[in-house]
Amino acid sequence: xxxxxxxxxxxxxxxxxxxxxxxxxxxxxxxxxxxxxxxxxxxxxxxxxxxxxxxxxxxxxxxxxxxxxxxxxxxxxxxxxxxxxxxxxxxxxxxxxxxxxxxxxxxxxxxxxxxxxxxxxxxxxxxxxxxxxxxxxxxxxxxxxxxxxxxxxxxxxxxxxxxxxxxxxxxxxxxxxxxxxxxxxxxxxxxxxxxxxxxxxxxxxxxxxxxxxxxxxxxxxxxxxxxxxxxxxxxxxxxxxxxxxxxxxxxxxxxxxxxxxxxxxxxxxxxxxxxxxxxxxxxxxxxxxxxxxxxxxxxxxxxxxxxxxxxxxxxxxxxxxxxxxxxxxxxxxxxxxxxxxxxxxxxxxxxxxxxxxxxxxxxxxxxxxxxxxxxxxxxxxxxxxxxxxxxxxxxxxxxxx
Ligand code: DI6
Ligand code: FE
Numbered sequence: 001x002x003x004x005x006x007x008x009x010x011x012x013x014x015x016x017x018x019x020x021x022x023x024x025x026x027x028x029x030x031x032x033x034x035x036x037x038x039x040x041x042x043x044x045x046x047x048x049x050x051x052x053x054x055x056x057x058x059x060x061x062x063x064x065x066x067x068x069x070x071x072x073x074x075x076x077x078x079x080x081x082x083x084x085x086x087x088x089x090x091x092x093x094x095x096x097x098x099x100x101x102x103x104x105x106x107x108x109x110x111x112x113x114x115x116x117x118x119x120x121x122x123x124x125x126x127x128x129x130x131x132x133x134x135x136x137x138x139x140x141x142x143x144x145x146x147x148x149x150x151x152x153x154x155x156x157x158x159x160x161x162x163x164x165x166x167x168x169x170x171x172x173x174x175x176x177x178x179x180x181x182x183x184x185x186x187x188x189x190x191x192x193x194x195x196x197x198x199x200x201x202x203x204x205x206x207x208x209x210x211x212x213x214x215x216x217x218x219x220x221x222x223x224x225x226x227x228x229x230x231x232x233x234x235x236x237x238x239x240x241x242x243x244x245x246x247x248x249x250x251x252x253x254x255x256x257x258x259x260x261x262x263x264x265x266x267x268x269x270x271x272x273x274x275x276x277x278x279x280x281x282x283x284x285x286x287x288x289x290x291x292x293x294x295x296x297x298x299x300x301x302x303x304x305x306x307x308x309x310x311x312x313x314x315x316x317x318x319x320x321x322x323x324x325x326x327x328x329x330x331x332x333x334x335x336x337x338x339x340x341x342x343x344x345x346x347x348x349x350x351x352x353x354x355x356x357x358x359x360x361x362x363x364x365x366x367x368x369x370x371x372x373x374x375x376x377x378x379x380x381x382x383x384x385x386x387x388x389x390x391x392x393x394x395x396x397x398x399x400x401x
Pocket of ligand 1: 284
Protein backbone atom coordinates (compact mmCIF):
# COMPACT_ATOMS: atom_id res chain seq x y z
CA UNK A 1 0.00 0.00 0.00
CA UNK A 2 1.15 3.50 -0.82
CA UNK A 3 0.68 6.15 1.88
CA UNK A 4 1.33 9.90 1.94
CA UNK A 5 2.32 11.17 5.39
CA UNK A 6 2.14 14.95 5.74
CA UNK A 7 1.66 17.96 8.02
CA UNK A 8 5.04 17.37 9.69
CA UNK A 9 8.67 18.43 9.90
CA UNK A 10 11.37 15.81 9.52
CA UNK A 11 14.85 15.36 11.02
CA UNK A 12 16.02 12.77 8.51
CA UNK A 13 19.38 12.14 10.30
CA UNK A 14 21.01 11.55 6.89
CA UNK A 15 24.82 11.66 7.33
CA UNK A 16 24.27 11.71 11.09
CA UNK A 17 23.01 15.30 11.30
CA UNK A 18 19.46 16.58 11.80
CA UNK A 19 19.15 17.33 8.03
CA UNK A 20 15.83 19.04 8.64
CA UNK A 21 13.01 19.25 6.10
CA UNK A 22 10.35 21.73 7.21
CA UNK A 23 6.74 21.19 6.11
CA UNK A 24 7.70 17.80 4.76
CA UNK A 25 5.93 14.91 3.07
CA UNK A 26 6.87 11.24 3.10
CA UNK A 27 5.55 8.69 0.63
CA UNK A 28 5.83 5.09 1.79
CA UNK A 29 5.24 2.13 -0.46
CA UNK A 30 4.84 -1.05 1.54
CA UNK A 31 7.68 -1.23 4.02
CA UNK A 32 9.90 1.36 2.32
CA UNK A 33 10.28 5.09 1.76
CA UNK A 34 9.51 5.91 -1.86
CA UNK A 35 9.82 9.68 -1.65
CA UNK A 36 10.68 12.25 1.03
CA UNK A 37 11.06 16.02 0.73
CA UNK A 38 9.38 19.41 1.14
CA UNK A 39 5.62 19.07 0.64
CA UNK A 40 5.76 21.76 -2.07
CA UNK A 41 7.97 19.46 -4.18
CA UNK A 42 5.75 16.38 -3.83
CA UNK A 43 5.37 14.73 -7.25
CA UNK A 44 1.85 15.24 -8.61
CA UNK A 45 -0.23 12.11 -8.54
CA UNK A 46 -3.03 10.37 -6.76
CA UNK A 47 -2.43 9.37 -3.16
CA UNK A 48 -5.42 7.31 -2.11
CA UNK A 49 -4.19 6.97 1.48
CA UNK A 50 -3.19 10.19 3.27
CA UNK A 51 -2.15 10.41 6.93
CA UNK A 52 -2.15 13.73 8.83
CA UNK A 53 0.73 13.84 11.34
CA UNK A 54 -0.73 16.89 13.12
CA UNK A 55 2.38 19.07 12.99
CA UNK A 56 4.67 16.42 14.49
CA UNK A 57 8.45 16.25 14.28
CA UNK A 58 9.35 13.00 12.53
CA UNK A 59 12.61 11.18 13.26
CA UNK A 60 13.84 7.72 12.30
CA UNK A 61 12.63 5.02 14.68
CA UNK A 62 15.05 4.83 17.58
CA UNK A 63 17.60 2.00 17.58
CA UNK A 64 18.87 0.52 20.84
CA UNK A 65 22.03 -1.25 19.65
CA UNK A 66 23.20 -2.79 22.97
CA UNK A 67 20.93 -4.55 25.46
CA UNK A 68 20.98 -7.65 27.64
CA UNK A 69 17.18 -7.65 27.90
CA UNK A 70 16.66 -11.40 28.42
CA UNK A 71 17.46 -12.52 31.97
CA UNK A 72 15.91 -14.14 35.03
CA UNK A 73 15.34 -12.37 38.35
CA UNK A 74 16.70 -8.91 39.05
CA UNK A 75 19.36 -7.37 41.28
CA UNK A 76 17.55 -4.54 43.09
CA UNK A 77 18.54 -6.23 46.36
CA UNK A 78 22.20 -5.87 45.38
CA UNK A 79 21.54 -2.24 44.50
CA UNK A 80 20.34 -1.70 48.08
CA UNK A 81 23.42 -3.51 49.43
CA UNK A 82 25.77 -1.42 47.32
CA UNK A 83 24.14 1.76 48.59
CA UNK A 84 24.77 0.55 52.15
CA UNK A 85 28.46 0.31 51.34
CA UNK A 86 28.93 -3.32 50.27
CA UNK A 87 31.25 -3.34 47.27
CA UNK A 88 30.54 -4.98 43.91
CA UNK A 89 33.51 -7.33 44.57
CA UNK A 90 32.12 -8.36 47.98
CA UNK A 91 28.71 -9.01 46.46
CA UNK A 92 30.33 -11.13 43.75
CA UNK A 93 32.33 -13.06 46.39
CA UNK A 94 29.01 -13.88 48.12
CA UNK A 95 27.78 -15.43 44.87
CA UNK A 96 26.00 -12.29 43.67
CA UNK A 97 26.66 -10.21 40.57
CA UNK A 98 26.54 -11.79 37.13
CA UNK A 99 26.62 -15.27 38.77
CA UNK A 100 23.28 -14.66 40.50
CA UNK A 101 21.66 -13.62 37.22
CA UNK A 102 23.12 -16.72 35.55
CA UNK A 103 21.53 -18.93 38.24
CA UNK A 104 18.14 -17.21 37.88
CA UNK A 105 18.31 -17.34 34.07
CA UNK A 106 19.21 -21.03 34.03
CA UNK A 107 16.32 -21.74 36.43
CA UNK A 108 13.77 -19.89 34.26
CA UNK A 109 11.83 -21.56 31.45
CA UNK A 110 11.84 -20.20 27.92
CA UNK A 111 8.28 -18.94 28.43
CA UNK A 112 9.18 -17.19 31.68
CA UNK A 113 12.17 -15.48 30.07
CA UNK A 114 10.01 -14.45 27.12
CA UNK A 115 7.33 -12.97 29.38
CA UNK A 116 9.74 -10.91 31.50
CA UNK A 117 11.79 -9.68 28.53
CA UNK A 118 8.63 -8.78 26.65
CA UNK A 119 7.61 -6.36 29.42
CA UNK A 120 11.02 -4.66 29.39
CA UNK A 121 10.99 -4.35 25.62
CA UNK A 122 7.49 -2.94 25.82
CA UNK A 123 8.93 0.01 27.76
CA UNK A 124 11.66 0.57 25.18
CA UNK A 125 9.21 0.31 22.29
CA UNK A 126 6.69 2.66 23.91
CA UNK A 127 9.51 5.18 23.99
CA UNK A 128 10.03 5.10 20.21
CA UNK A 129 12.40 2.18 19.66
CA UNK A 130 11.77 0.24 16.43
CA UNK A 131 15.03 -1.77 16.28
CA UNK A 132 16.77 -3.40 19.22
CA UNK A 133 19.79 -5.64 19.67
CA UNK A 134 19.68 -8.23 22.45
CA UNK A 135 22.65 -10.25 23.71
CA UNK A 136 22.69 -13.65 25.32
CA UNK A 137 25.33 -14.13 28.02
CA UNK A 138 23.47 -15.16 31.18
CA UNK A 139 23.32 -18.83 30.19
CA UNK A 140 27.02 -19.67 29.77
CA UNK A 141 26.39 -23.21 28.57
CA UNK A 142 25.07 -24.48 25.28
CA UNK A 143 21.54 -25.32 26.43
CA UNK A 144 21.00 -22.07 28.30
CA UNK A 145 22.59 -19.78 25.71
CA UNK A 146 20.35 -21.51 23.14
CA UNK A 147 17.32 -20.90 25.36
CA UNK A 148 18.09 -17.17 25.57
CA UNK A 149 18.78 -16.85 21.83
CA UNK A 150 15.51 -18.62 21.04
CA UNK A 151 13.68 -16.15 23.27
CA UNK A 152 15.38 -13.31 21.37
CA UNK A 153 14.20 -14.75 18.03
CA UNK A 154 10.65 -15.15 19.41
CA UNK A 155 10.64 -11.53 20.58
CA UNK A 156 11.56 -10.53 17.03
CA UNK A 157 8.67 -12.54 15.64
CA UNK A 158 6.07 -11.25 18.09
CA UNK A 159 6.97 -7.62 18.76
CA UNK A 160 6.60 -4.72 16.32
CA UNK A 161 10.37 -4.21 16.17
CA UNK A 162 13.40 -5.48 14.31
CA UNK A 163 15.35 -7.59 16.80
CA UNK A 164 19.00 -8.50 16.25
CA UNK A 165 20.55 -11.31 18.22
CA UNK A 166 24.13 -11.32 19.54
CA UNK A 167 25.82 -14.31 21.17
CA UNK A 168 27.72 -13.20 24.27
CA UNK A 169 28.71 -16.61 25.60
CA UNK A 170 32.07 -15.00 26.51
CA UNK A 171 30.40 -12.66 29.04
CA UNK A 172 31.70 -14.34 32.20
CA UNK A 173 33.34 -17.61 33.12
CA UNK A 174 30.80 -20.43 33.37
CA UNK A 175 30.81 -21.85 36.92
CA UNK A 176 31.57 -25.34 35.52
CA UNK A 177 34.87 -23.99 34.20
CA UNK A 178 36.07 -22.20 37.38
CA UNK A 179 39.84 -21.81 37.12
CA UNK A 180 39.82 -23.02 33.49
CA UNK A 181 39.01 -19.94 31.42
CA UNK A 182 40.94 -21.13 28.37
CA UNK A 183 38.96 -24.37 28.34
CA UNK A 184 35.70 -22.40 28.43
CA UNK A 185 36.88 -20.25 25.51
CA UNK A 186 37.74 -23.45 23.61
CA UNK A 187 34.24 -24.80 24.34
CA UNK A 188 32.67 -21.57 23.01
CA UNK A 189 34.77 -21.66 19.82
CA UNK A 190 34.59 -25.37 19.05
CA UNK A 191 31.06 -26.20 20.18
CA UNK A 192 28.75 -23.41 21.23
CA UNK A 193 29.24 -20.92 18.38
CA UNK A 194 29.15 -23.50 15.55
CA UNK A 195 25.99 -25.13 16.96
CA UNK A 196 24.14 -21.87 17.67
CA UNK A 197 25.14 -20.37 14.32
CA UNK A 198 23.97 -23.50 12.48
CA UNK A 199 20.58 -23.11 14.15
CA UNK A 200 20.30 -19.58 12.76
CA UNK A 201 20.20 -18.02 16.20
CA UNK A 202 23.14 -15.62 15.90
CA UNK A 203 23.53 -12.35 13.97
CA UNK A 204 26.79 -11.26 15.66
CA UNK A 205 29.28 -12.37 18.33
CA UNK A 206 30.34 -10.30 21.34
CA UNK A 207 32.71 -10.81 24.29
CA UNK A 208 33.62 -9.02 27.52
CA UNK A 209 37.29 -7.98 27.42
CA UNK A 210 38.20 -7.01 30.98
CA UNK A 211 40.56 -8.06 33.75
CA UNK A 212 37.61 -9.62 35.57
CA UNK A 213 36.32 -11.36 32.41
CA UNK A 214 38.43 -12.39 29.38
CA UNK A 215 41.86 -11.31 28.14
CA UNK A 216 42.53 -9.87 24.68
CA UNK A 217 44.17 -13.18 23.69
CA UNK A 218 41.05 -15.12 24.72
CA UNK A 219 38.77 -12.63 22.95
CA UNK A 220 40.86 -12.96 19.80
CA UNK A 221 40.17 -16.72 19.73
CA UNK A 222 36.43 -15.99 19.92
CA UNK A 223 36.75 -13.46 17.08
CA UNK A 224 38.60 -15.95 14.87
CA UNK A 225 35.92 -18.61 15.50
CA UNK A 226 33.16 -16.09 14.73
CA UNK A 227 34.78 -14.99 11.50
CA UNK A 228 35.19 -18.62 10.38
CA UNK A 229 31.42 -18.86 10.71
CA UNK A 230 30.95 -15.65 8.73
CA UNK A 231 29.63 -13.74 11.74
CA UNK A 232 30.52 -10.10 12.50
CA UNK A 233 32.01 -9.30 15.91
CA UNK A 234 31.54 -6.63 18.60
CA UNK A 235 33.26 -6.13 21.95
CA UNK A 236 32.68 -4.86 25.50
CA UNK A 237 35.97 -3.02 25.91
CA UNK A 238 37.69 -0.52 28.18
CA UNK A 239 34.77 -0.37 30.65
CA UNK A 240 36.80 -0.69 33.85
CA UNK A 241 40.41 -0.71 32.66
CA UNK A 242 42.53 -0.22 29.56
CA UNK A 243 43.39 -3.52 27.84
CA UNK A 244 43.13 -2.06 24.30
CA UNK A 245 40.27 -4.37 23.43
CA UNK A 246 38.94 -1.60 21.21
CA UNK A 247 42.11 -1.73 19.08
CA UNK A 248 41.76 -5.52 18.90
CA UNK A 249 38.14 -5.07 17.83
CA UNK A 250 39.28 -2.65 15.12
CA UNK A 251 41.80 -5.22 13.82
CA UNK A 252 38.90 -7.64 13.34
CA UNK A 253 36.70 -5.00 11.62
CA UNK A 254 34.27 -5.19 14.53
CA UNK A 255 30.91 -3.52 14.01
CA UNK A 256 31.35 -1.78 17.35
CA UNK A 257 33.34 -1.52 20.54
CA UNK A 258 31.20 -0.63 23.52
CA UNK A 259 31.59 1.22 26.88
CA UNK A 260 35.11 2.67 26.22
CA UNK A 261 35.56 4.93 29.27
CA UNK A 262 39.22 3.85 29.55
CA UNK A 263 40.15 3.85 25.85
CA UNK A 264 43.17 5.77 24.57
CA UNK A 265 43.55 8.09 21.61
CA UNK A 266 45.44 5.35 19.74
CA UNK A 267 42.41 3.07 20.22
CA UNK A 268 40.18 5.80 18.76
CA UNK A 269 42.47 6.18 15.75
CA UNK A 270 42.35 2.41 15.14
CA UNK A 271 38.55 2.38 15.36
CA UNK A 272 38.28 5.28 12.93
CA UNK A 273 40.40 3.39 10.39
CA UNK A 274 38.27 0.24 10.59
CA UNK A 275 34.93 2.09 10.75
CA UNK A 276 34.16 0.48 14.11
CA UNK A 277 31.38 2.38 15.91
CA UNK A 278 31.96 3.60 19.49
CA UNK A 279 28.86 2.59 21.46
CA UNK A 280 28.67 4.68 24.65
CA UNK A 281 26.50 3.47 27.51
CA UNK A 282 25.66 6.36 29.84
CA UNK A 283 23.24 4.22 31.89
CA UNK A 284 26.06 1.96 33.10
CA UNK A 285 28.35 4.99 33.64
CA UNK A 286 25.65 6.59 35.81
CA UNK A 287 24.52 3.47 37.69
CA UNK A 288 28.10 2.49 38.61
CA UNK A 289 28.85 6.11 39.57
CA UNK A 290 31.82 5.95 37.21
CA UNK A 291 33.97 9.08 37.07
CA UNK A 292 36.24 8.24 34.12
CA UNK A 293 34.66 9.84 31.04
CA UNK A 294 34.99 8.31 27.58
CA UNK A 295 37.50 10.39 25.56
CA UNK A 296 34.98 12.46 23.61
CA UNK A 297 37.59 14.80 22.13
CA UNK A 298 39.67 11.91 20.73
CA UNK A 299 36.57 10.20 19.31
CA UNK A 300 35.45 13.43 17.61
CA UNK A 301 38.96 14.33 16.42
CA UNK A 302 39.39 10.97 14.67
CA UNK A 303 35.84 10.97 13.30
CA UNK A 304 34.72 7.79 15.07
CA UNK A 305 30.94 7.35 14.73
CA UNK A 306 29.34 7.42 18.18
CA UNK A 307 26.22 5.47 19.14
CA UNK A 308 24.26 5.61 22.41
CA UNK A 309 22.50 2.57 23.86
CA UNK A 310 20.73 1.51 27.04
CA UNK A 311 22.89 -1.53 27.97
CA UNK A 312 19.63 -2.71 29.60
CA UNK A 313 20.84 -5.33 32.10
CA UNK A 314 20.08 -6.23 35.74
CA UNK A 315 23.51 -5.46 37.19
CA UNK A 316 24.84 -2.20 35.81
CA UNK A 317 22.12 -0.50 33.78
CA UNK A 318 18.47 -1.29 34.58
CA UNK A 319 17.45 1.28 31.94
CA UNK A 320 14.02 1.12 30.34
CA UNK A 321 14.15 4.32 28.26
CA UNK A 322 16.55 5.02 25.39
CA UNK A 323 15.51 8.69 25.41
CA UNK A 324 16.67 8.96 29.01
CA UNK A 325 20.05 7.65 27.77
CA UNK A 326 20.13 10.50 25.23
CA UNK A 327 19.71 12.97 28.08
CA UNK A 328 22.48 11.28 30.08
CA UNK A 329 24.78 11.27 27.03
CA UNK A 330 24.34 15.05 26.89
CA UNK A 331 24.59 15.78 30.61
CA UNK A 332 27.30 13.21 31.49
CA UNK A 333 29.34 13.04 28.27
CA UNK A 334 28.66 16.57 26.97
CA UNK A 335 27.29 15.33 23.68
CA UNK A 336 24.95 17.64 21.79
CA UNK A 337 21.30 16.58 21.40
CA UNK A 338 22.00 16.23 17.66
CA UNK A 339 24.98 13.90 18.28
CA UNK A 340 22.92 11.92 20.79
CA UNK A 341 20.02 11.49 18.35
CA UNK A 342 22.44 10.37 15.61
CA UNK A 343 23.76 7.93 18.21
CA UNK A 344 20.35 6.34 18.63
CA UNK A 345 19.53 6.31 14.90
CA UNK A 346 22.09 6.24 12.05
CA UNK A 347 25.17 5.37 14.08
CA UNK A 348 23.28 2.74 16.07
CA UNK A 349 22.21 1.20 12.75
CA UNK A 350 25.88 1.06 11.72
CA UNK A 351 26.76 -0.62 15.04
CA UNK A 352 24.38 -3.40 13.94
CA UNK A 353 25.50 -3.50 10.30
CA UNK A 354 22.12 -2.09 9.26
CA UNK A 355 23.14 1.40 8.09
CA UNK A 356 22.17 0.72 4.48
CA UNK A 357 18.54 0.00 5.36
CA UNK A 358 17.88 1.66 8.73
CA UNK A 359 18.77 4.67 10.85
CA UNK A 360 17.86 7.61 8.60
CA UNK A 361 14.86 8.65 6.55
CA UNK A 362 15.98 8.40 2.94
CA UNK A 363 14.51 6.98 -0.25
CA UNK A 364 14.86 3.19 -0.37
CA UNK A 365 15.32 2.71 3.37
CA UNK A 366 12.70 1.05 5.55
CA UNK A 367 9.83 3.26 6.64
CA UNK A 368 10.53 3.10 10.38
CA UNK A 369 9.79 6.46 11.97
CA UNK A 370 8.33 8.22 14.98
CA UNK A 371 6.10 11.29 14.73
CA UNK A 372 6.66 13.12 18.03
CA UNK A 373 4.47 15.91 19.37
CA UNK A 374 7.42 18.06 20.41
CA UNK A 375 8.61 21.60 19.72
CA UNK A 376 12.02 20.73 18.26
CA UNK A 377 14.28 17.65 17.91
CA UNK A 378 16.35 18.62 20.98
CA UNK A 379 13.26 17.84 23.10
CA UNK A 380 14.08 14.13 22.66
CA UNK A 381 17.27 14.54 24.70
CA UNK A 382 15.77 17.20 27.00
CA UNK A 383 12.93 15.49 28.84
CA UNK A 384 14.07 13.03 31.51
CA UNK A 385 12.10 9.98 30.41
CA UNK A 386 8.32 10.25 30.64
CA UNK A 387 5.88 9.28 27.95
CA UNK A 388 5.91 11.70 25.01
CA UNK A 389 2.86 11.80 22.76
CA UNK A 390 3.79 10.11 19.50
CA UNK A 391 2.86 7.84 16.62
CA UNK A 392 5.22 5.01 15.75
CA UNK A 393 5.41 3.66 12.20
CA UNK A 394 7.30 0.48 11.37
CA UNK A 395 7.68 -0.90 7.85
CA UNK A 396 5.14 1.69 6.72
CA UNK A 397 2.40 0.65 9.18
CA UNK A 398 1.24 2.34 12.40
CA UNK A 399 2.39 0.22 15.36
CA UNK A 400 1.85 2.77 18.15
CA UNK A 401 1.62 0.95 21.50
N1 DI6 B 1 29.34 -5.00 31.15
C1 DI6 B 1 28.33 -4.63 31.94
O1 DI6 B 1 28.17 -3.54 32.40
C2 DI6 B 1 27.42 -5.76 32.09
N2 DI6 B 1 28.04 -6.75 31.30
C3 DI6 B 1 29.14 -6.27 30.79
O2 DI6 B 1 29.86 -6.93 30.07
C4 DI6 B 1 27.23 -6.20 33.50
C5 DI6 B 1 26.25 -7.30 33.53
C6 DI6 B 1 25.81 -7.66 34.92
O3 DI6 B 1 26.34 -7.17 35.95
O4 DI6 B 1 24.86 -8.46 35.00
FE1 FE C 1 26.68 -4.64 27.97
